[in-house]
Amino acid sequence: MKNGRMAYYITAHGYGHGVRSCDVIAALNRLHPHIQVVLVSDLPVEFLKSRLNGAHNSYRQGSFDVGMVQRDSIRVDVAATLSRITDLYRHKKRLLEEERAFLKAEKIDLVVSDVPAIPIEAAHAAGLPAIAEANLSWDWIYEPFAENDPRWRPVVEQFQRGYALTRLLLKPPFSGPMSAFPTVKDIPLMASPGRSRRADLMALTGCRPDRKWILLSFTTLDWDEPTLRRVEQLDGYEFFTVRPLEWNRANIHAVDRQRIPFSDVLASVDAVVTKPGFGILSECVVNRKPIVYADRADFIEYPVLVEAIERYCKNVHIPSEQLYRGELAPALRAIETRPEPVETLAAGGAEIAAEAMADFLS
Numbered sequence: 001m002k003n004g005r006m007a008y009y010i011t012a013h014g015y016g017h018g019v020r021s022c023d024v025i026a027a028l029n030r031l032h033p034h035i036q037v038v039l040v041s042d043l044p045v046e047f048l049k050s051r052l053n054g055a056h057n058s059y060r061q062g063s064f065d066v067g068m069v070q071r072d073s074i075r076v077d078v079a080a081t082l083s084r085i086t087d088l089y090r091h092k093k094r095l096l097e098e099e100r101a102f103l104k105a106e107k108i109d110l111v112v113s114d115v116p117a118i119p120i121e122a123a124h125a126a127g128l129p130a131i132a133e134a135n136l137s138w139d140w141i142y143e144p145f146a147e148n149d150p151r152w153r154p155v156v157e158q159f160q161r162g163y164a165l166t167r168l169l170l171k172p173p174f175s176g177p178m179s180a181f182p183t184v185k186d187i188p189l190m191a192s193p194g195r196s197r198r199a200d201l202m203a204l205t206g207c208r209p210d211r212k213w214i215l216l217s218f219t220t221l222d223w224d225e226p227t228l229r230r231v232e233q234l235d236g237y238e239f240f241t242v243r244p245l246e247w248n249r250a251n252i253h254a255v256d257r258q259r260i261p262f263s264d265v266l267a268s269v270d271a272v273v274t275k276p277g278f279g280i281l282s283e284c285v286v287n288r289k290p291i292v293y294a295d296r297a298d299f300i301e302y303p304v305l306v307e308a309i310e311r312y313c314k315n316v317h318i319p320s321e322q323l324y325r326g327e328l329a330p331a332l333r334a335i336e337t338r339p340e341p342v343e344t345l346a347a348g349g350a351e352i353a354a355e356a357m358a359d360f361l362s
Contacts, residue, residue: 002032004109004361007102009119012042013067015219016279017134019262020172021114022051023190024133027354029056035361038106040119050257064088064095064116065138068299073218074275074320076298078145085155092118092158100125110360117162124165129360132181133170133190133353135278136301137163140176144300167360170353173345174278174308176301185356190349191282194267197260201268204260205253207238214332215266216241216252217274223247227326234329240265263287271335273318273328276305281313286347290314290338292331294323312345314338 006028010021018041025037029052036056039048042063049059066088069080088095099122103111111123115134123130139159146152160180163169169181172190202209216239223231231239232249239252242262246254255265266272266283271290274280278301284291291313296302309315316338318331 001034002358002361003034005036005038005107006110006112006357006361007038007040007106007108007119008112008114009062009064009116010039010041010043010048010114011065011067011116012063013065014277014279015043015047016277017114018043018048019051019279020135020190020282021133022048023192023350024353024357025057026052027350028357029053031351031354032358035358038108046258050261064099064118067138068141070220072220072222074221074294074296074323078298082145082149082151082155086151089155089158096122096125103128109362110357112357113166115163117159120165121162129167130165131168131170131357131360132163132166133172134178135172135175137176137178137180139163139180140178141300168356170349170356172278172282172349174281174305176304187352187356188346188349189282189286190353191279191286191347192263192350193286193347194261194263194265194283196267197264198268200260201240201253201255201265204255205238205240207240207251207253211236211238211251212271212332213237213269214239214328215269215272215274216245217266217272217280218245220245222324223326227324228252230326231328234332237328237332240269271332273323273331276302276309278305281305281308285312285345290316290335292316292318292328292335294318295320311343312341314340 011017038058040060040062045059066084068076070076095118103126111119111130113119113132115132120130139156142156146156163180169184170187171184241254242257243254267287273292275296276293316331316335
């Protein structure tokens with residue numbers, strides 16, 4: 001029987017990181033209920049709890065990277081990102097000492113990171129093993145900026161030095177090169193299929209079952225009033241968002257993830273409109289849902305994810321300018337005639353990751 005205490009650090013860059021990490025923690029709760037997990041993140045606690053119900057999980061606010069500063073779910077602000085990450089790393093010495101003290105005080109036995117580097121360095125300073133689970137690393141994401149702006153180079157190197165201290169990286173499909181990590185274990189997809197709950201969604205929202213159901217999978221999306229009116233006039237479709245994204249429209253329904261989990265909303269719809277992101281792609285693959293995907297600039301991960309979308313999902317690309325104008329009809333009509341993907345991917349990565357983490361504990 002495995003015992004011990006684990007501090008699990010999750011970047012607040014996007015909900016996809018939280019979804020993936022929670023899938024692994026849920027597997028840990030199920031397979032090794034005597035392992036206690038402290039989740040450390042600036043992601044909303046209610047979101048994390050909506051993915052977990054383990055009695056041995058606790059939650060602590062904390063932020064140790066900035067990811068990419070986003071204007072909305074698609075557009076990033078490179079200059080603001082550099083400013084924020086530079087400011088964060090000015091306080092690195094204090095953050096390291098605070099985390100080292102936390103790890104000691106809480107009698108933590110293992111640190112897991114998805115995928116800030118400072119907690120890995122704090123674990124090393126405390127004499128504890130640290131592992132990572134991630135499909136990207138911030139040194140890889142930031143490297144193209146460093147090639148054009150020397151102010152980014154120290155940032156990239158800071159992350160590389162931190163990642164080099166890990167004992168193990170658990171690396172799922174759709175990943176970057178992750179060359180800063182000394183030891184890598186490839187694992188399958190970590191997502192699990194949701195449960196179709198169309199009757200519950202109809203009762204909750206009053207949506208019509210005879211229309212096509214479309215999930216707008218964004219945390220934020222800058223649609224103005226004319227755009228919303230244009231979407232509202234689309235005949236034959238019901239649209240769903242998951243809060244915090246919410247509009248008060250006749251055919252756009254915001255769902256509380258506390259009442260119906262995101263994975264079940266996704267399993268209930270006919271197609272998904274989204275940006276290419278690891279979490280949503282993984283869930284669409286395991287639920288075999290078509291994807292209408294938009295452009296994503298200034299993100300080196302984008303072509304890796306698009307290649308995976310084209311291999312494993314029924315898909316259509318929508319230019320970002322059309323998405324921002326709410327001109328969804330051509331892409332939604334096109335997705336219906338796209339061929340089904342030939343290739344599939346095995347799941348079960350969450351359980352494999354959970355066992356790999358448990359192996360570091362007594």
